[in-house]
Amino acid sequence: MSPAVTAAADRGLEPLALAAAGNAGQSAAAYAGRTDLRSYAFVPSRTAFSNKAMVNVHGGEMRVVGGRYGDAAAAVDDQLAAEYHSLQEFTTPYRHDGAKTLAYELLDDRFGDGEPGLPDAVVLPASTGELVVGVVRGLRDLVELGLAEAVPDVYAVQAAGCAPIATAVESGADAVEPWTGPDTIVGEVEIEDPAGGDLAVAALDGVDGDALTVEDDDALESAVTVARTEVVEVGGAGGVALAGAWRLAEADAVADDDTLVVVNPDAGVKTPDVLRSHLMGKGI
Numbered sequence: 001m002s003p004a005v006t007a008a009a010d011r012g013l014e015p016l017a018l019a020a021a022g023n024a025g026q027s028a029a030a031y032a033g034r035t036d037l038r039s040y041a042f043v044p045s046r047t048a049f050s051n052k053a054m055v056n057v058h059g060g061e062m063r064v065v066g067g068r069y070g071d072a073a074a075a076v077d078d079q080l081a082a083e084y085h086s087l088q089e090f091t092t093p094y095r096h097d098g099a100k101t102l103a104y105e106l107l108d109d110r111f112g113d114g115e116p117g118l119p120d121a122v123v124l125p126a127s128t129g130e131l132v133v134g135v136v137r138g139l140r141d142l143v144e145l146g147l148a149e150a151v152p153d154v155y156a157v158q159a160a161g162c163a164p165i166a167t168a169v170e171s172g173a174d175a176v177e178p179w180t181g182p183d184t185i186v187g188e189v190e191i192e193d194p195a196g197g198d199l200a201v202a203a204l205d206g207v208d209g210d211a212l213t214v215e216d217d218d219a220l221e222s223a224v225t226v227a228r229t230e231v232v233e234v235g236g237a238g239g240v241a242l243a244g245a246w247r248l249a250e251a252d253a254v255a256d257d258d259t260l261v262v263v264n265p266d267a268g269v270k271t272p273d274v275l276r277s278h279l280m281g282k283g284i
Helices: 002-010 023-034 049-057 069-079 093-098 100-108 130-144 164-171 197-205 216-230 236-250 272-281
Strands: 016-019 039-044 061-065 121-125 153-159 209-214 260-262
Touching (some): 023 049, 093 130, 121 236, 153 236, 197 209, 216 272, 236 260
Parallel strands (some): 039 061
């Protein structure tokens, strides 16, 4: 989001507007505030209160739309009378190309015995397809530039209740079909018709790896486990990726001595009420 807002600021474009399931709206408001640009975030009613609140705290305008992410996306044009610059995923290349920098950071983290190097595998939560497309492109950049020997295995993980990308990969389809009746407690990844779905499928097809699904309970349990054992606060979306990593390990899809990087898209816990409810359901 930072390069997307920076590009808009360099061109004096405002207001900025987008629909967001949660974190993207907060990020857009934060960076827009830093560049003194007006911004609007349209969020579905189920978006976490922390995201809603912080859009306003950062100085952005927030509009809550009944329904799900698709309803919020449709409301941008319906409700915003002014001309605006879109920060929507895949309407600006700066968002998915900006995600390439995550791959560059992986190289800088020196997984190669103290020397710059990449991990054996990268596990990503998949929603709009943005992370998958950007990270795979970034990893390919590193190989083409001679900075890395090979692209790591890349795994995209979705909640079983809304898994259009994983379903397309599993069936061998080139195109993603919109998901009917999405149903997952992890609202951040409940994107029933991902704008970058086809691109994500193509990206995964060009590297070793796979797409897989996990149940909500496994995602929440994974987030809780990491909080208790690693002192890292992970929300539902990060829990989806973590649960995917555990599934891969249990299926022997990765070797015991492989280094895996699990990408957590949340800054701290954005949905503590969901994690607490999960514990209460277990009698804790």
